[in-house]
Amino acid sequence: MKLRTVALEAVCGRKDQFPEPRLPEICFIGRSNVGKSSLINALTGRKALARTSQSPGKTRTINFYSVNDTLYLVDLPGYGYAKVSQAEQKRWGQIIESYLKERESLCLAVLLVDIRHEPGEADRMMFDWMRYYGIEPLIVLTKLDKIKKNQLQKQLALIARGLGVEDRNNILAVSSETKTGIDALWQRMESVAFEEEAIDEAPTSDSERS
Numbered sequence: 001m002k003l004r005t006v007a008l009e010a011v012c013g014r015k016d017q018f019p020e021p022r023l024p025e026i027c028f029i030g031r032s033n034v035g036k037s038s039l040i041n042a043l044t045g046r047k048a049l050a051r052t053s054q055s056p057g058k059t060r061t062i063n064f065y066s067v068n069d070t071l072y073l074v075d076l077p078g079y080g081y082a083k084v085s086q087a088e089q090k091r092w093g094q095i096i097e098s099y100l101k102e103r104e105s106l107c108l109a110v111l112l113v114d115i116r117h118e119p120g121e122a123d124r125m126m127f128d129w130m131r132y133y134g135i136e137p138l139i140v141l142t143k144l145d146k147i148k149k150n151q152l153q154k155q156l157a158l159i160a161r162g163l164g165v166e167d168r169n170n171i172l173a174v175s176s177e178t179k180t181g182i183d184a185l186w187q188r189m190e191s192v193a194f195e196e197e198a199i200d201e202a203p204t205s206d207s208e209r210s
């Protein structure tokens with residue numbers, strides 16, 4: 001993806017604040033501190049577009065970033081952070097779920113998991129919940145720079161097994177720190193966001209005949 005313009009277009013605390021679904025959209029979801037904001041920064045080549053934090057549980061809004069005015073990247077609030085009150089977690093759980101279920105322009109959901117750890121209960125629940133609603137998430141393993149090269153296959157297997165991912169093609173590993181895997185992730189995102197359109201616009205056999 002050749003980046004021309006990147007802008008934070010909307011910061012939403014409620015779903016009636018979401019922008020019009022005028023662009024294909026890719027959302028990023030995962031536990032607090034897994035590296036969502038860092039990944040959006042790495043993808044957009046900006047150091048501090050999305051606010052990153054040492055202290056988890058900070059992003060309490062849904063943030064829409066427009067890229068080249070052709071695509072939205074959406075930073076969802078992290079789940080599974082114990083210090084946020086139950087009531088607040090529940091409220092956010094509902095907003096995230098309604099976003100995932102109802103957002104008509106959503107073309108890809110990226111579920112982030114820390115490559116160092118076995119997926120937790122909250123990750124498995126999110127993964128299962130998404131598949132139940134017919135969303136096949138792309139799994140992106142974050143913080144690849146934190147493990148040794150020779151641990152990669154073992155961690156991939158551990159996480160694939162932990163979540164129950166059948167297709168290994170649906171798992172990519174990245175580092176927002178070293179930018180390893182960022183181009184490969186962009187390629188995947190572009191193919192999902194823009195190739196469907198190309199197919200839609202192709203003439204149908206009916207119109208070819210007439």
Ligand SMILES: Nc1nc2c(ncn2[C@@H]2O[C@H](COP(=O)(O)OP(=O)(O)O)[C@@H](O)[C@H]2O)c(=O)[nH]1
Pocket residue numbers: 030031032033034035036037038039051052053054056057059078142143144145146174175176177178
């Ligand atoms: N080493 C390393 N640290 C990372 C990476 N991605 C994120 N982090 C760190 O992990 C912490 C949480 O990142 P952040 O993007 O704020 O996570 P979020 O809560 O999911 O948005 C920050 O201290 C980041 O610097 C990565 O690829 N490598």
Ligand SMILES: [Mg+2]
Pocket residue numbers: 036037038051052053059
């Ligand atoms: Mg964040």
